[in-house]
Amino acid sequence: MKFLILLKKASPRVFVWALLVSVLSGVCSTFVIRLIHQYIDSGLVDVQIFFLQFFVAVICFGVFGVLSSYFISVLTQSMVFNLRIELSKKILNASFQKTERKLDQVLPVLTADINFVSASMNRLPPVVTGLATALGCLVYLFYLSWVLTLGCLGIFTVGFLINYLALPFLKKYSEQARNEWDKIHKNFEGIVLGMKELKLNKEHRENYIHSSIEPNCVNEQKYRVREETLYAVSSRIVEVILFLGIGCFIYVIDGLDWITKESFGDYLLVLLFTVAPLATVSGFLKHIKRTQVSLNKIEQIGISLEDEPNDQVLLTTTDWNAATDPIFSLSGVRFSYGNEEHFAIGPLDLAVMQGEIIYVVGGNGSGKTTFIKLLTGLYKATTGVLTLKNQEIHSHQLDHYRKHFAGVFTDYYLFDDLHHIDEQILEEQAQGLLEQLEIAHKVSIVDKKISTTRLSYGQRKRLAMLVSVMEDKEIYIFDEWAANQDPYFKEIFYTKLLPELQQKGKTIVAISHDEKYFPYADRVLKMVEGELAVINSKQDVLSS
Numbered sequence: 001m002k003f004l005i006l007l008k009k010a011s012p013r014v015f016v017w018a019l020l021v022s023v024l025s026g027v028c029s030t031f032v033i034r035l036i037h038q039y040i041d042s043g044l045v046d047v048q049i050f051f052l053q054f055f056v057a058v059i060c061f062g063v064f065g066v067l068s069s070y071f072i073s074v075l076t077q078s079m080v081f082n083l084r085i086e087l088s089k090k091i092l093n094a095s096f097q098k099t100e101r102k103l104d105q106v107l108p109v110l111t112a113d114i115n116f117v118s119a120s121m122n123r124l125p126p127v128v129t130g131l132a133t134a135l136g137c138l139v140y141l142f143y144l145s146w147v148l149t150l151g152c153l154g155i156f157t158v159g160f161l162i163n164y165l166a167l168p169f170l171k172k173y174s175e176q177a178r179n180e181w182d183k184i185h186k187n188f189e190g191i192v193l194g195m196k197e198l199k200l201n202k203e204h205r206e207n208y209i210h211s212s213i214e215p216n217c218v219n220e221q222k223y224r225v226r227e228e229t230l231y232a233v234s235s236r237i238v239e240v241i242l243f244l245g246i247g248c249f250i251y252v253i254d255g256l257d258w259i260t261k262e263s264f265g266d267y268l269l270v271l272l273f274t275v276a277p278l279a280t281v282s283g284f285l286k287h288i289k290r291t292q293v294s295l296n297k298i299e300q301i302g303i304s305l306e307d308e309p310n311d312q313v314l315l316t317t318t319d320w321n322a323a324t325d326p327i328f329s330l331s332g333v334r335f336s337y338g339n340e341e342h343f344a345i346g347p348l349d350l351a352v353m354q355g356e357i358i359y360v361v362g363g364n365g366s367g368k369t370t371f372i373k374l375l376t377g378l379y380k381a382t383t384g385v386l387t388l389k390n391q392e393i394h395s396h397q398l399d400h401y402r403k404h405f406a407g408v409f410t411d412y413y414l415f416d417d418l419h420h421i422d423e424q425i426l427e428e429q430a431q432g433l434l435e436q437l438e439i440a441h442k443v444s445i446v447d448k449k450i451s452t453t454r455l456s457y458g459q460r461k462r463l464a465m466l467v468s469v470m471e472d473k474e475i476y477i478f479d480e481w482a483a484n485q486d487p488y489f490k491e492i493f494y495t496k497l498l499p500e501l502q503q504k505g506k507t508i509v510a511i512s513h514d515e516k517y518f519p520y521a522d523r524v525l526k527m528v529e530g531e532l533a534v535i536n537s538k539q540d541v542l543s544s
């Protein structure tokens with residue numbers, strides 16, 4: 001039922017039209033069956049009227065059938081469109097902290113589940129017209145013999161009950177197969193992202209297929225086969241009971257005075273016309289169950305990623321004085337990835353003035369990236385006070401707070417679309433920055449698009465920096481940006497690019513291991529096991 005509600009929600013008007021033309025198509029096909037049946041039963045009375053009725057009914061059946069498919073396709077595709085857009089918005093509106101934890105579940109839902117719903121929905125048009133035809137035929141069958149039709153309905157009800165009882169098992173196998181798909185998806189991710197490692201090492205490659213991919217594929221296959229078999233048994237059983245019923249009836253028909261062999265033959269003819277559309281409808285049952293499993297996955301992701309609280313009121317920073325007040329500050333700020341066993345940082349106390357260049361140093365796993373994510377509002381502090389231009393930032397203001405930041409994370413993603421960048425900045429700065437970053441011979445920006453991102457690792461990082469600079473924010477963060485740059489460009493980054501940003505009034509927090517350039521920082525902070533030790537002067541830095 002869930003998908004019917006979603007269909008109706010996609011466009012209530014088209015939903016009504018789709019139902020109407022489907023019913024009309026079913027009525028026409030029933031009428032055609034009735035005409036054929038009448039002809040077989042009593043021959044042609046009036047040839048002209050017969051053929052006129054026959055052709056009009058056939059043409060209408062075709063036209064309404066096509067219209068039905070058209071409306072249902074419009075409906076199903078808008079439903080899939082809505083699912084895609086709503087889920088994308090949901091993911092992007094949710095808190096980063098929560099989404100980050102569920103990233104491996106999000107991608108299979110966005111790709112496999114929504115595609116599956118789309119594929120299932122594409123099967124809907126013949127199902128709806130089939131249902132309308134079957135209902136029309138049933139009415140006609142009632143007219144031919146209500147006793148036999150009640151008998152058939154009894155058999156269909158038994159069939160329905162058997163199918164109904166099989167549904168929980170169908171759902172269980174479908175869910176188990178879907179869960180295996182999550183693992184297979186992760187395996188495929190390994191193939192794509194870890195191709196170099198797998199190509200280098202034959203043993204690793206073979207082991208990955210035999211020990212990781214194969215068992216998951218075998219399990220998925222097992223559950224799908226169980227699902228298909230159960231479905232085949234539950235749907236075949238109806239036909240078997242129906243044929244057995246017909247056989248039994250043939251056995252006793254000679255002894256019955258209320259029906260003749262001829263009228264039973266006529267009745268069977270119409271009944272056989274009814275069975276084919278009914279088979280299409282019952283065939284769709286399996287897809288409904290699978291669709292429900294996919295819709296549940298989509299819903300679960302949606303529910304688990306509830307929207308981040310978001311205040312629409314802009315931050316007010318009127319009493320802020322850039323010369324005397326920090327642009328941002330943290331006091332007593334703590335953050336933890338979970339309970340006591342998990343990594344935690346804080347308490348952090350720090351006030352940064354506008355235009356300062358701060359380097360953050362520290363060993364691997366000391367908490368530098370966690371600090372940057374906390375500072376930029378991607379993570380919400382568990383305790384403590386975060387301020388921006390004297391205004392205390394509460395959790396519902398984090399989205400506004402984040403707008404003041406730009407930068408490059410170690411695991412950055414380079415979008416080739418630059419439509420979010422101000423047109424004037426693009427025109428005035430893009431070419432100059434490309435040249436300054438020494439990638440102008442490789443990349444150009446045309447129609448707000450980066451011409452190519454097929455660059456070396458270090459060049460791509462320069463491009464990511466170019467994009468962040470053009471985003472023109474007040475505070476910049478660079479997480480080990482210089483790590484992949486050659487010594488020549490490292491020098492340019494620390495001695496030219498960062499000071500130039502500083503001259504424009506930008507505040508910079510850069511994670512760095514390049515001690516050689518510490519004198520270029522106004523302050524260097526050292527992260528040790530989640531705590532910040534402030535090394536105050538450049539001399540301290542050099543001597544530490």
Ligand SMILES: Nc1ncnc2c1ncn2[C@@H]1O[C@H](COP(=O)(O)OP(=O)(O)OP(=O)(O)O)[C@@H](O)[C@H]1O
Binds near residue numbers: 337343363367369
């Ligand atoms: N998403 C996460 N969930 C749980 N723990 C995490 C998560 N990300 C990082 N950690 C833990 O937090 C600790 C600090 O990680 P972080 O990435 O902040 O260190 P870092 O100082 O940036 O290290 P590196 O220099 O190696 O990049 C690590 O011990 C890590 O295990």
